[in-house]
Amino acid sequence: MEALSYLENVESNARTYAQTFQRLFVSGKGMRIRDASGQEYLDCLSNAGTLALGHNPPEVRDAVMAFLGSDHLQQALDLATPAKHAFVQELFSMLPAKMREASKILFCGPSGSDAVEAAIKLARHYTRRSPLMAFHGGYHGMTAGALSAMGKLSPKSGDGLIAQGTHFLPFPYRFRCPFGTAGEHTDQLSIDYIRTVLSDPEGGVAKPAAVIVEVVQGEGGCIPASAQWLRALREITLEQDILMIVDEVQTGLGRTGTTFAIEHAGIVPDILVLSKAIGGGYPLAVVVYAEHLDTWGPGMHAGTFRGNQVAMVAGVATMQQIRRDNLVANAARMGELLQSGLRDIARRFACMGDIRGRGLMIGVEITRPAANQRAGQADGALAHAIKLNCFDNGLMMETGGRHGAVLRFLPPLSITEAEVGMVLDRFEHALAKTHETRPHLTREAV
Ligand SMILES: Cc1ncc(COP(=O)(O)O)c(C=O)c1O
Structure with missing residues (x-):
């Protein structure tokens, strides 16, 4: 056939x-x-x-071919290897300066969804709180935790798939303002609403471990959040002692015209989720997070294919070419x-x-x-x-x-x-x- x-x-x-x-x-x-x-x-x-x-791309292909023809470990769980060393150094050199100084990195199962799982798990572990806040229109992947933070209902419409414990907030979608305005006040109204939800002792919403957000919602319809809105969200999370997870699976590594989309607003999240482009076209996903959050123990987020060496090699070649060109x-x-x-x-x-x-x-x-x-x-x-x-x-x-x-x-x-x-x-x-x-x-x- x-x-x-x-x-x-x-x-x-x-x-x-x-x-x-x-x-x-x-x-x-x-x-x-x-x-x-x-x-x-x-x-x-x-x-x-x-x-x-x-x-x-020829440079990436050459790097991968040379690596495949070598005796380097091609898969290595989370063991230390030269490929991993080069990758971490290259990625850290591209991070905003404030993150470079005091961050930890965890290699996850090689999908964005798995890295989102790790981010949520870390936030819950660190804060000892379970609820999560996410945004209308948000997309974070298809595994259970990531799906619980997804705005779209159809992929989780089956019995039992709509996880409890996620409170959804209005994203500043100016074209279709969730507050019914013509768009010019959407950002402020969204921030006011979020502040109210988080501070009203009789609002019926429990304090979350974290807020998870995309800087530009991708699958949700390519909706950018303004720099002011993001900065205000960051302020609220700091005031309220809630972790901020920024999901840059899609926006990371240059897509939005800055190396990371958080740079448009100059914010530093507690946890940054990266995948897609960082593996140079091969599956790779990581979370980069503030050092002081690193309180979990060995094996709390594991997975067989965390050590995708080929993706690390391709990722380094890709980052170098992005910089060079x-x-x-x-x-x-x-x-x-x-x-x-x-x-x-x-x-x-x-x-x-x-x-x-x-x-x-x-x-x-x-x-x-x-x-x-x-x-x-x-x-x-x-x-x-x-x-x-x-x-x-x-x-x-x-x-x-x-x-x-x-x-x-x-x-x-x-x-x-x-x-x-x-x-x-x-x-x-x-x-x-x-x-x-x-x-x-x-x-x-x-
Ligand atoms: C923002 C964002 N987060 C997470 C994911 C999930 O990544 P993956 O499909 O690799 O699991 C995606 C996928 O498109 C995404 O756009």
Whole structure:
């Protein structure tokens, strides 16, 4: 049986991207990938934001090949190795100065979810408190603890999966302000609300071990929190003696135009969760946390594959290339270019309700424009149709956010100006094609 139909027959219905992009993908270089028919796609998925340098970057491949051909341990539990030494030194050299000085690192099972589990566990252990606070729209992974902090209900709708003990707070989603304002007061209202919840002795909400937050919500629809909001949240957690866990699984290592997204606000969290890009395209996840929290004992968060040496080698090569080629600055610059190109296209297509993001983490919320309504209704079906037309037109991206209405651009940090232009061309072409069957998409028709 042909490979694609064989896989479609035997693979689970729970698979995701493979259901949308039904091709056999055979090669990748930079941000271009090819399917078995030879069709090329510009990849704005980047393995869900993992591939900082795109597919098969030569320097990373050379480092990995040299390592594979050596007698170094290829898997090493959490034993000390030269690869680990080099990785920790390189990663620490990239951390904000205040974190570099007095932090500990724990290698986790190699997924973002497992590192989130470790972060929650550490916070609970240290504070001796169990409740957790998380945000509407938050995404932290699919294991039980991480899932308990997820805003989206559908993945945990089965009996018993909605864990108790997590209190959800309103994220400053200005376009759809949870307080019903036009967005300009959203940050302040969110902070006031959080402060009230945490300080009201009759508010019915127990003091949590930690608040877990993304600086830019990724899967939740590419929603950036402002620097002021984050600083205010940090102040509250310090005042109230609650740990702050910042989940930079997706934003870490340059994606938002600074090496870590916390740098936009200049805050230092108690616990930082990292995965995706740090492994240079291979599975790796860590938590970096303030030294004084290191009160747990050996084995309190273990796992067989914590010692993914190949990922450490690839991670070092990736970090070195990011630094050498100024790719963090490139992400900031290309992100601005992409956002401004999208704003230009939005003048012609009314369905592009909101364009937002930071660096190369950009979302376009697709809406059904309505008179007398600032933010039209989120239109997931339309976003899906546009995504499929993008794919037909050689552009791969994902959707996320409420009702799947946000088209998400996550190209590699190494994207060039010419590639940004191609992404914009293909995107506009796909919008025009979608428009042929849905004329209400254009500005003129509103
Ligand atoms: C912010 C954030 N946290 C955690 C995770 C979970 O990581 P993983 O899928 O590797 O378990 C993700 C995955 O997309 C994420 O975006």
